[in-house]
Amino acid sequence: MERTYIDLASNPIASPTKIKILEAAIELFSKRGFSGASVRDITNEVGIKESSLYKHFKNKDEILETIFAFFRKEADKILPPMEHLDFIAEKMNLVEFLERGMQNFKRHLDDEINQKIWRIMYIELFRHPMAKDIYRNGIVKRTVDCLEVVFAKMIERGKMVTRDPKRLAIEYQYPLYPIIVEYNLLMSEGKSTEEIDAQVIEHIRYFADQCGVTS
Structure with missing residues (x-):
């Protein structure tokens, strides 16, 4: 299913890598919880270096907040x-x-x-x-x-x-x-x-x- 993720300013996310990070985080957070999944777990899932993740998100908290921003839009x-x-x-x-x-x-x-x-x-x-x-x-x-x-x-x-x-x-x-x-x-x-x-x-x-x- 095609979906449009948004950033915290409600702008559509176009970067394929950023979307992969989000979807890997969704998978891991849904299974282990936010505290049970590390940045390393997410980057391993995506197949990128940890430094590459920080080009797209400040930290793990911003990833979670971006997931919630998307979910708010979906709930609407x-x-x-x-x-x-x-x-x-x-x-x-x-x-x-x-x-x-x-x-x-x-x-x-x-x-x-x-x-x-x-x-x-x-x-x-x-x-x-x-x-x-x-x-x-x-x-x-x-x-x-x-x-x-x-x-x-x-x-x-x-x-x-x-x-x-x-x-x-x-x-x-x-x-x-x-x-x-x-x-x-x-x-x-x-x-x-x-x-x-x-x-x-x-x-x-x-x-x-x-x-x-x-x-």
């Missing part, structure tokens, strides 16, 4: 743009909206590089401020905010029960986070996610039965 693609939410609330029913959202999220998770960075995120979540910010604000808060807006618009259109849309967003989204962790674990072990997929569908249908309004 999961949700629809805010300017599309009115159209979505008008054209889709609740089940269609939730199923489409889960399909987008699965497409994101099924990408091999994204899977590995999710594992790095979990490892670094309680240590690195960028990991905390991406997870707390870029993923959890952004998702709840998006759901809240769509749910409010669907309530206005009589497609959902009249309840606090933020509370509905939290009730829908928060039970999915442990399921997402389990999905990532199964994917990393090369195991079937069929049972997890069924749980997600069941969650969507249950939520829609409780909170949706059929015309």
Whole structure:
């Protein structure tokens, strides 16, 4: 899959060597954690001298921050743009909206590089401020905010029960986070996610039965 990595100034990375360093670091950090992989480990993986790495990155921390910058950009693609939410609330029913959202999220998770960075995120979540910010604000808060807006618009259109849309967003989204962790674990072990997929569908249908309004 073709992807565009970005540097810390959000500029596309064109250097093939710099991309190889990033992808080697992603592989190693996802298996050993940031502290368990040295600069030498990364350069050995790429097949370059340590001095060559420092032409592209100041240090190992900058490599990790560049990985997180790329991941923030990828996470932004999961949700629809805010300017599309009115159209979505008008054209889709609740089940269609939730199923489409889960399909987008699965497409994101099924990408091999994204899977590995999710594992790095979990490892670094309680240590690195960028990991905390991406997870707390870029993923959890952004998702709840998006759901809240769509749910409010669907309530206005009589497609959902009249309840606090933020509370509905939290009730829908928060039970999915442990399921997402389990999905990532199964994917990393090369195991079937069929049972997890069924749980997600069941969650969507249950939520829609409780909170949706059929015309």
